[in-house]
Amino acid sequence: MDRVVLATRYSGEDEAGVIDRHRALLGAWLVEDEERVMAEGPDGGWVIDETVSGSINLDERKSLGQWLREPLLGNWDTLVVPEQDRVTRDDIHWWVFVGRLMEWGKRLVVLDDPGLDLSTPNGRMIAGIKATQAANYRKDVQKKLINAKAEYVKDGRYVGGHWPFGYRAVPREGQEGWERVIDPVSSKWVREAVDRILDEENPGSTQSVVKDWTKRGIPTAREWQAKNTPPKPGTKPKEPKGYKWQATSLQRVLLSPNLLGLGTWQGELVRKDGLPVQFAEAIISPAEALELRERILNNGKKRRGIRSNRSPLLGVVYCSCGSPMTYKHYKRPDKKYQYYRCCRVANEFTGCPKKARMWPLDVVYSYLEELFLSELGDEPYQKHKFVPGVNHYPEIQTLTEAIENLAENLGELPKGSRAARAAMEKMAEYEKKLDELEAQPVTPSRVVSTPTGKTFRDIWEGMETWDERGAFLARAHVMCVFAGTQTNPDVTLKWPDDLLGRVTRAVPMSV
Numbered sequence: 001m002d003r004v005v006l007a008t009r010y011s012g013e014d015e016a017g018v019i020d021r022h023r024a025l026l027g028a029w030l031v032e033d034e035e036r037v038m039a040e041g042p043d044g045g046w047v048i049d050e051t052v053s054g055s056i057n058l059d060e061r062k063s064l065g066q067w068l069r070e071p072l073l074g075n076w077d078t079l080v081v082p083e084q085d086r087v088t089r090d091d092i093h094w095w096v097f098v099g100r101l102m103e104w105g106k107r108l109v110v111l112d113d114p115g116l117d118l119s120t121p122n123g124r125m126i127a128g129i130k131a132t133q134a135a136n137y138r139k140d141v142q143k144k145l146i147n148a149k150a151e152y153v154k155d156g157r158y159v160g161g162h163w164p165f166g167y168r169a170v171p172r173e174g175q176e177g178w179e180r181v182i183d184p185v186s187s188k189w190v191r192e193a194v195d196r197i198l199d200e201e202n203p204g205s206t207q208s209v210v211k212d213w214t215k216r217g218i219p220t221a222r223e224w225q226a227k228n229t230p231p232k233p234g235t236k237p238k239e240p241k242g243y244k245w246q247a248t249s250l251q252r253v254l255l256s257p258n259l260l261g262l263g264t265w266q267g268e269l270v271r272k273d274g275l276p277v278q279f280a281e282a283i284i285s286p287a288e289a290l291e292l293r294e295r296i297l298n299n300g301k302k303r304r305g306i307r308s309n310r311s312p313l314l315g316v317v318y319c320s321c322g323s324p325m326t327y328k329h330y331k332r333p334d335k336k337y338q339y340y341r342c343c344r345v346a347n348e349f350t351g352c353p354k355k356a357r358m359w360p361l362d363v364v365y366s367y368l369e370e371l372f373l374s375e376l377g378d379e380p381y382q383k384h385k386f387v388p389g390v391n392h393y394p395e396i397q398t399l400t401e402a403i404e405n406l407a408e409n410l411g412e413l414p415k416g417s418r419a420a421r422a423a424m425e426k427m428a429e430y431e432k433k434l435d436e437l438e439a440q441p442v443t444p445s446r447v448v449s450t451p452t453g454k455t456f457r458d459i460w461e462g463m464e465t466w467d468e469r470g471a472f473l474a475r476a477h478v479m480c481v482f483a484g485t486q487t488n489p490d491v492t493l494k495w496p497d498d499l500l501g502r503v504t505r506a507v508p509m510s511v
Contacts, residue, residue, distance in 0.1 A: 157178065
């Protein structure tokens with residue numbers, strides 16, 4: 001007797017119920033050996049790929065795939081399925097599978113079509129027509145699901161997929177379906193990142209936030225969703241895959257319209273009646289979203305080409321010829337030599353026109369510290385806080401786009417139809433609101449200064465390393481020019497015009 005594998009693609013029952021039901025079907029097919037089959041099952045094995053889509057290739061299915069390759073390929077002669085579309089609902093996959101069955105010398109038995117015979121051209125033709133019908137049915141179902149989801153999305157409903165970081169999905173109270181709400185934990189991390197990047201005194205970068213979050217073990221968006229999604233009934237919770245924060249992934253989070261409570265569908269902003277659909281409460285304001293985009297995009301341009309292992313005083317110390325000085329070091333058996341020198345010294349064609357000397361590292365540090373503290377050491381340090389102004393530009397822009405969208409759609413509607421009249425009414429409503437917003441005054445953003453009781457000497461001494469001090473001086477656009485020799489030095493510190501404002505904004509957040 002044939003060695004049999006009985007396969008089904010999905011079910012709504014538990015595994016024992018599926019096996020009992022299909023054992024009865026198989027027993028009805030193998031009448032002469034019904035008693036043994038009912039008791040023991042088929043010789044080959046059971047295959048249950050629960051909830052696997054009919055579009056998935058057979059080789060990629062967890063259970064069935066292993067029977068289509070060695071070592072299990074030689075353990076069966078006949079594959080039994082309750083219906084033909086349990087094999088696949090993709091007509092291309094079907095024909096590939098039929099070809100492989102003929103190559104292997106295996107049989108396929110379909111319980112609801114006992115007369116199916118793939119060994120004859122007519123049998124294969126009939127089965128091919130059924131496979132095409134199944135593929136068309138699957139595509140129709142997919143199209144209906146996509147259209148239904150699109151309508152749900154326009155109503156602000158959550159239709160599955162990844163949660164936007166800072167939000168989570170919960171059942172709608174008293175209604176079917178799900179909705180998006182602010183997550184009390186991850187929204188605080190989002191808010192922290194926004195505040196650090198928009199900080200006026202020491203604006204952060206996505207890279208600095210990512211480094212800090214990695215050290216602190218802040219989970220990524222996918223990890224957080226995996227940890228907070230309850231497992232399906234009867235299944236064990238899965239351990240989420242390990243993901244790492246990247247500057248680009250954090251940028252996607254912070255620049256997404258999701259933080260304004262808006263939603264996207266297939267890469268586009270979801271709109272209804274021309275206006276963006278509000279899915280949830282906003283985590284940031286429209287003004288913050290504009291400022292955030294400006295900071296992130298400009299910061300990326302400024303840091304292009306800058307290495308993370310740059311010398312501490314690069315961009316701070318300069319030769320009197322106008323060229324930056326670079327850090328050099330070499331070791332001897334008894335001592336390590338560290339110094340700065342003009343970057344043009346090593347150029348065999350030009351060299352340094354001022355014939356600059358090497359300046360030992362400790363001498364450079366000493367001059368910088370002395371000159372900085374003598375100029376600014378006793379100046380009071382004040383904290384600056386950014387206070388956003390009142391500007392209705394985002395709302396004006398949104399209403400303008402909504403009117404343009406409605407006007408574009410109006411041209412495609414029959415004149416005098418209900419839809420056309422509804423579009424006209426909406427346009428009139430938006431134009432009235434637009435006039436009101438444009439008539440309101442604009443209050444500019446401002447910076448409020450608050451005394452701290454500290455001086456810049458306290459700030460300087462609070463920075464423990466020269467990496468911090470060098471970065472601080474570079475952010476403040478301070479330049480130290482070295483001329484002359486160590487015995488007859490001429491060292492000057494050049495300050496920017498808005499000195500106090502620049503050094504205040506350049507103070508590290510940690511100080």
